[in-house]
Amino acid sequence: MTGKELNSFENAKVQIKMAVEKMGLDHVVYELLKEPMREMVVSIPIKMDNGTTKVFKGYRVQHNNALGPAKGGIRFHPDSDLDEVRALAMWMTFKCAVVGIPYGGAKGAVACNPEELSETELERLSRGYVQAINPIVGPEKDIPAPDVNTNAQIMSWMMDEFSRIKQYNAFGVITGKPLIIGGSLGREEATAQGCVYVIEEITKKLNVNLEGAKVVIQGFGNVGGNLAKILFDKKAVIIGISDVKGGIYNPKGINPYKVSEHLAVTGSVVNYSKAKTITNQELLELNCDILIPAAVENQITAENANRIKAKIVVEAANGPTTPEADKILEQKGILVVPDILANAGGVTVSYFEWVQNNMGFYWTKEEVNKRLGQIMGQAFQQVYNLYQARKDVNMRMAAYMLAIDRVAQAMKVRGWIGSKIETEQKVTHKLA
Ligand code: NAD
Numbered sequence: 001m002t003g004k005e006l007n008s009f010e011n012a013k014v015q016i017k018m019a020v021e022k023m024g025l026d027h028v029v030y031e032l033l034k035e036p037m038r039e040m041v042v043s044i045p046i047k048m049d050n051g052t053t054k055v056f057k058g059y060r061v062q063h064n065n066a067l068g069p070a071k072g073g074i075r076f077h078p079d080s081d082l083d084e085v086r087a088l089a090m091w092m093t094f095k096c097a098v099v100g101i102p103y104g105g106a107k108g109a110v111a112c113n114p115e116e117l118s119e120t121e122l123e124r125l126s127r128g129y130v131q132a133i134n135p136i137v138g139p140e141k142d143i144p145a146p147d148v149n150t151n152a153q154i155m156s157w158m159m160d161e162f163s164r165i166k167q168y169n170a171f172g173v174i175t176g177k178p179l180i181i182g183g184s185l186g187r188e189e190a191t192a193q194g195c196v197y198v199i200e201e202i203t204k205k206l207n208v209n210l211e212g213a214k215v216v217i218q219g220f221g222n223v224g225g226n227l228a229k230i231l232f233d234k235k236a237v238i239i240g241i242s243d244v245k246g247g248i249y250n251p252k253g254i255n256p257y258k259v260s261e262h263l264a265v266t267g268s269v270v271n272y273s274k275a276k277t278i279t280n281q282e283l284l285e286l287n288c289d290i291l292i293p294a295a296v297e298n299q300i301t302a303e304n305a306n307r308i309k310a311k312i313v314v315e316a317a318n319g320p321t322t323p324e325a326d327k328i329l330e331q332k333g334i335l336v337v338p339d340i341l342a343n344a345g346g347v348t349v350s351y352f353e354w355v356q357n358n359m360g361f362y363w364t365k366e367e368v369n370k371r372l373g374q375i376m377g378q379a380f381q382q383v384y385n386l387y388q389a390r391k392d393v394n395m396r397m398a399a400y401m402l403a404i405d406r407v408a409q410a411m412k413v414r415g416w417i418g419s420k421i422e423t424e425q426k427v428t429h430k431l432a
Contacts, residue, residue, distance in 0.1 A: 008087035008297050008319045015323065016090070019400035022393060028417050029408045033093075036063040036086055042132035044110070046124050056125060058110045060133045062142055063089035065104030066410035067097060069140055071347060072106035073147030073176075074129070074158075080109035084297075088147075091318055092347070095340040097403035099379040101351045106142050108133065114149045126154045130161040137162070139172035139358070145350050146176040148296075156181060172357035175350035184353035186368035187346075192226030193369060194345015195316050197376040199231070199290065202312060202337055205384065214288040216240035216310070218247070218280060219295030220259065220269050223316050223343065227294060228256035236290075240283045241269050244295070247283035248275035285309060293320035300325045308334060315339035330394050338396035340403065341383055348375050 013034050020030040042058040059082055062070040072092040075085075085107045093105025110129055114122060136142060146155055159174045159181065171182035179185065186193070203210045215236045217224045220243045228238050237253040245268040248254065254275050262272045270277050284291065284304060291310035293299045297319040300308060305321075305328035313329065314337045315321060321329070321336060329336055349372055356362050363371075387398035411417050 007083060009083040009090075011319065011323050012087045012090045015396070015400055016404065019397060019404050022397060023401050023405060025404070025408055026417065029404065029411070032411065032417065033064065033090070033404065033407065036061045036089055037065065038062040038136065039082065039086070040133055040136055041082065042129070044125065044128040044132055046121060046128055048121055049118050056110055056112050056128075058108070058129045058132055059085045060108040060136060060142070060144075061085045061089040061106060062136065063105040063107075064093045064407060065142075066407050066414060066416065067093075067104055068102035069104065070106035070142040071096060071103040071145070071350065072108065073145045074108040074110070074150050074154075075147040076110050076112050076114045076125075076149040076154075078111060078113045080111045085109045088318060091340055093407060094400060094403035095344045095347055096351075097406040098340050098383065098399050099344045099348055099375050100406070101348060101375070103143075103347070103351065106144070107147070108144055109147075122154070123157050126157040127161040130158045131165070134162055134165050137173060138166075139170055139354070143172065143350075143354055144174050145347070152176055152178045152183065172354050175353040177353070182353070182357045184349055184356055184368060185363065185365040186372070187349045187353055188222070189226040189230070190349030190368075190372060191223045191316070191343050191346035192230055194348060194372055194376045195223070195227055195292070195314060195342050196230045196234070197345070197373050198337055198342050198380050199314055201377065201380045201384070202314070202335070203290075206312065206335065208289055208311065211235040212237060213290055214239050214251075215290045215292065216283060216286045216288045217292045217294055217316075218242050218283055218299060218320075219293070219317060220256075220263065221294070223346075224292070224294035225256065225260060227292060227316060228259070232256050239288060240278070240286050241275075242278075242280050242283045242295070243269045246270040247278045247280055248272050249278045249283065249286065250275040290314060293317045296320070298322055300329070302328065305329055306332070308332070310334060312337065315342045318343065326394070326396065336394065336396060338399045341379060341395075341399045344379065345372055345376060348372055 016033050040060045044056045044058050088107035089105050096103040155174050155176045162173045163170045177183040213236045215238050217228050240249045285307045287309045290312045292314045294316035300321040302324035305325035312335050318339050383399045387395045
């Protein structure tokens with residue numbers, strides 16, 4: 001496992017280059033997509049509760065907006081840096097394109113440890129970040145959302161700050177808001193729900209019965225926790241769960257609702273009485289039907305890929321598998337459902353939230369989930385068909401090819417690139 005292997009930005013560039021070459025697209029498409037179109041790095045001075053001033057570094061990266069306004073979450077994390085934000089912004093471009101929603105890709109971050117901040121410091125930091133990036137965001141420009149360590153409360157402060165600056169109620173500037181100020185029903189569990197739609201499709205294709213299937217989930221936050229509960233309700237057997245402090249394992253199955261109660265009391269899934277405590281490494285290597293990384297980047301690497309025993313890996317997290325590991329998994333016959341497809345449910349319902357804000361007309365949860373199912377089902381089918389038709393690409397590459405083709409078509413008709421770009425139908429036809 002090398003430092004280079006773990007640089008998500010470099011990894012994302014490798015994936016784009018391969019897709020552009022496989023499709024025979026003009027090199028200029030790669031030149032345009034390998035770097036973000038716009039990057040903003042800001043210094044945010046915040047008055048701390050003890051009277052001192054601390055300066056935080058913030059980022060907002062807009063990778064590409066050919067298909068629509070840029071869209072992507074804001075992360076509060078001590079390790080966040082520009083390269084990480086660039087990679088995440090790129091993935092957003094392709095994630096939106098692969099599910100066919102009219103957005104480009106962006107991402108933001110503030111390098112900070114929210115656990116060390118009081119509530120009032122966190123509010124000042126959230127407002128300070130928006131003051132700094134407000135010239136480049138807006139309902140028609142770039143629409144942020146929550147990501148790691150940010151939540152609906154932080155989105156409320158950010159929306160409020162932007163609205164104060166612009167002197168109107170700009171609900172559509174940010175998604176992932178509380179329901180009372182224009183949030184969408186179904187947003188909280190949207191990423192997990194979208195991932196479950198994809199899991200239902202892939203298990204059907206591979207003749208794996210989801211009922212009784214052995215599932216291992218790394219990460220028990222918004223995505224992993226909701227996933228565990230929805231899959232448990234569908235009678236899958238959740239044999240392993242983990243969080244940053246470690247994992248738990250029971251071959252007979254674990255009840256995630258009970259684990260949630262244990263987590264609420266103890267702060268972690270570990271030491272849950274009805275399972276054995278294991279490490280995150282051991283968890284990833286468990287014998288199971290479906291392994292779902294739902295925590296952070298670079299968890300399946302060249303170092304451990306050979307020991308992965310799952311039949312299917314479904315990437316609920318962003319970038320959990322390195323390109324080297326991807327090759328090893330492919331050689332082992334393990335099917336990987338890529339992140340840009342598997343976790344696109346979150347941005348899809350974010351899109352629904354923005355649409356509802358723009359209309360001022362709100363949908364029921366049933367309507368939200370029905371539309372989410374349609375979008376995820378269609379995107380899965382398109383990626384799977386291309387993967388089957390091409391034979392020489394894995395599902396990740398098929399997803400990238402579909403997404404890049406759509407972005408390239410938009411750039412072509414907008415006149416950003418002059419070379420000949422074939423239409424999607426032609427590409428799919430030729431590949432078939
Ligand atoms: P979260 O902060 O709610 O939960 C993260 C979970 O992962 C926690 O249980 C945490 O303890 C665990 N974790 C953190 N570091 C870990 C490590 N090194 N090893 C094992 N476990 C670790 O975050 P989330 O919103 O659930 O996001 C999880 C992943 O899904 C991230 O990659 C995120 O970018 C991606 N994602 C989230 C959404 C969304 O809507 N929340 C949408 C798309 C993608």
